[in-house]
Amino acid sequence: MDHGAEEPADGRAAAPRGDYFVQSLERGIAVIKAFSAAEPELTLSEIARRTGMTRAAARRFLLTFVDLGYVAVSDRRFRLRPTVLELGFTYLTTLTLPQLATPYLVGLSEELHETASVAVLDGPDVVYVARSGGRRVMATGITVGTRLPAYASSHGRVLLAGLTDDELDAYLEQAALVPRTARTITDPTVLRERVAQARERGWSLVDQELEEGVTSIAVPVHGPSGEVFGSMNVGTHSNRHTPEQLQALALDPLTRAVQQLERDLALTGIRSDHPLR
Known part of the structure; x- marks a missing residue:
């Protein structure tokens, strides 16, 4: 050794x-x-x-x-x-959430002509576990397996909203809130307010905090016991839709897709202590 x-x-x-x-x-x-x-x-x-x-x-x-x-x-x-994919293939083949979510992501991206994805919280980051690209390609180059800081993304806001107060306190104490753009929220007090807002609304919209020109809206995915262990979002370029336009365009279809996915998850009995958690 x-x-x-x-x-x-x-x-x-x-x-x-x-x-x-x-x-x-x-x-x-x-x-x-x-x-x-x-x-x-x-x-x-x-x-x-x-x-x-x-x-x-x-x-x-x-x-x-x-x-x-x-x-x-x-x-x-x-x-x-390509052989290097063998190193992660066994893990990916055990996942239930990506397999169930993919048809709904494809439906969203075809309906809205934007990208749609599912992510989970892993430590301080969100990890993308399923994704469907719209007709327009976003600049981020996000793929399955991409890790991004939770504090600056719509996925992250709704996933952090699913934590207990003690868990959120621990996250805010340890997270390095580094500005990704001029709009990134780096004040822990303000971030806590935005997370509380996401918890109350049941969705979160983040405008150009993770990357200039990228706006996204996310809804939490609940397991059979009501716990939040994933999120689904729709992302767009900010020059195509204002935040208000994205909310009007995507929130209802996104919510319906999540509700359908949650019904599927209830049938499979997937738990929040699944490896994705």
């Missing part, structure tokens, strides 16, 4: 690790996460810099992944191979 105390490449202080911790596994995962949709091909030097490793260490990990079939190399540039 390798228990080195190397600081993460993003500069954050490393959390205390137990004696069980295998740092080489963490570093191997960091190599895979160095790739992105914006930069699907990277050189050895770029990967070493992004992961905080030496070139020699990064090279060993990369060549191991090449041997395992997860990474390809051409002209000294590395890229992920």
